[in-house]
Amino acid sequence: MKANHRKATLVIVILLNLLLLGVCGWTLMTLLSPSDAPSEPDSSQSEPASSSEEPSFPSVKPESSTPENSSPTLSLPEGLSLSDRFGNCYEAALSKLETLTIEEKLGQLLLCEAALLLPSLGVSILYREGDALAFFLTIVLTALCGGLLAALLRPKNKDMSAKDGMAVAGLGWLVLSLFGCLPFLFSGAIPFFPDAFFETVSGFTTTGSTILSKIEGLPHGVLFWRCFTHWIGGMGILVFVTIISAKAPDRTMHILRAEMPGPTMDKIVPKARDGVKILYLIYIVLTLLEFAAFLLADMPIYDAIIHAMSTAGTGGFGMLNSSMAGYAPVCQWIVAFFMVLFAINFNLFFLIIMGQWRTALRSHELICFLSIIVVASGIIAFNIAPMYGAGDAVRHSFFQVAAIISTTGFATADYTTWPGLSQGIIFVLLFLGGCSGSTAGGLKISRVMLLAQSIRREMQHVLHPRSTRVVRFENKKVDEAVINSCNTYFTLYIVCIAVIFLLICWEPFGLTTNLSAAITCFNNVGPGFGIISPSGNYSAFSPFSKLVLSGAMLLGRLEIYPLLIAITPTAWAKRR
Secondary structure, three states, X not given: OHHHHHHHHHHHHHHHHHHHHHHHHHHHHHHHOOOOOOOOOOOOOOOOOOOOOOOOOOOEOOHHHOOOOOOOOEOOHHHOOHHHHOOOOHHHXXXXXXXXXXXXXXXXXXXXXXXXXXXXXXHHHHHOOOOHXXXXXXXXXXXXXXXXXXXXXOOOOOOOOHHHXXXXXXXXXXXXXXXXXXHHHHHOOOOOHHHHHHHHHXXXXXXXXXXXXXXXXXXXXXXXXXXXXXXXXXXXXXXXXXXXXXXXXXXXHHHHHHHOOXXXXXXXOOOHHXXXXXXXXXXXXXXXXXXXXXXXXXXXXXXXXXXXXXXXXXXXOOOOOOOOOOOXXXXXXXXXXXXXXXXXXXXXXXXXXXXXXXXXXXOHHHHHHHHHHHHHHHHHHHHHHHHHXXXXXXXXXXXXXXXXXXXXXXXXXXXXXXXXXXXXXXHHXXXXXXXXXXXXXXXXXXXXXXXXXXXXXXXXXXXXXXXXXXXXXOOEEOOHHHHHHHHHHHHHHHXXXXXXXXXXOOOOOHHHHHHHHHHHHHOOOOOOOHHHOOOOOOOOOOHHHHHHHHHHHHHHHHOOHHHHHHOOHHHOOOOO
């Protein structure tokens, strides 16, 4: 029976891959081919679109236009997400989004979620483990609620402001998680609502924290949905909804910036929707490449699908309680490599596709990110070499550094058993996160670089009051509004972690566990220290703390502002 299941799964996977590759190929040819008609310029972009046949990438100066002995540069806006520019260009970009109301967008979201549940239903039917009915009921209920919401709740005022756009992102993720936890509840895999909601939020936000102590006992359909939430949440569900929406104008793409701390919604081609399609294409292709690498490493097909989705979303859910420790070293190296890859700015991949690989490789954020990985891995490898030997020490150190800084959360070893120096480095990495414009969470390397330069400038000003020092990012001057918004976000970042910690500090697990729980959930990392180490889980926390930590994961995934606006009464006071 298992052999038949594997053969059937293989056939399905091959067909899906062929379909995806066909769609990707057609999309790529469509997007990158010259157009007879000029593209409609984006209302948020003041500069005219390039007349070149090659898709424009506004954040990069083309190599052909770069003077000799001068390095190409990347501009700041395309390297930062919503909160970095909240008070600058986003209000203008989100000022008037016509056609879709908040209620209609939420209805579309639920309908899309119902469709995304179908592959899990197929897996559950294939393996016949008793969870098919749970998925069927969830699909029916989700589709029914989505259809009613989109069709019946139509306010007279259909204009959507910047505030409304962020409310859609914040409220959308809450609704997505509420309906997404139903398969766990209906199947009995996670019968308690706070646990099911926590697991679902952890999946969609690509955190990877879990309350499960026996993952191997879950039905295959439930396991598939659990990891599929990572893949969906990695790029953002609202991104997908907007792509498939025939009604949404190109201007509505700006609403998605509110949910995307990952791939930025800045234009890489004249039309924003085409730019998002390219980003999704890159996302799909990288996922398929990792899946193929797993197959070449003799990983079982089902396992390869599961871990490819989890790695792509930088989530960390797997099939074993031991995470990646139960797989061969070659599979661990594949996961480590792709964790780093998915934590790099997706816009750089587009540059490489366009032949501008020198510009991509000279990105200061990329260099800083890779340097941190190399240095941290080297120090930890040297520190833990007596425990494992040189070869295994390098493998474990690189894997764990990649897992933490990319906020994926996979593990090959319990780093809480390592020496204090190694644990200290891992703790610092919990805060950093990956590059902006990636599927990784955390503070982001770009913000860290800006904060460091801002501190350096202030110190210079104290020592030399009359001196002026310009903060630069990717060889370009950074506007003061950007610096101020970055500093504001960092302040909110610290305040949020402190509040979350205080709300759960009454748990009897000690400072180490409670503090690391607040940090890892808010930064969407997953494992922490104490009882939530890679060998533990969050099952011992109270229902209240699980709900608080679920909110922390959503806050971190949406980078604070959208969720706060969504739950603020004044955001809905004037709606009719």
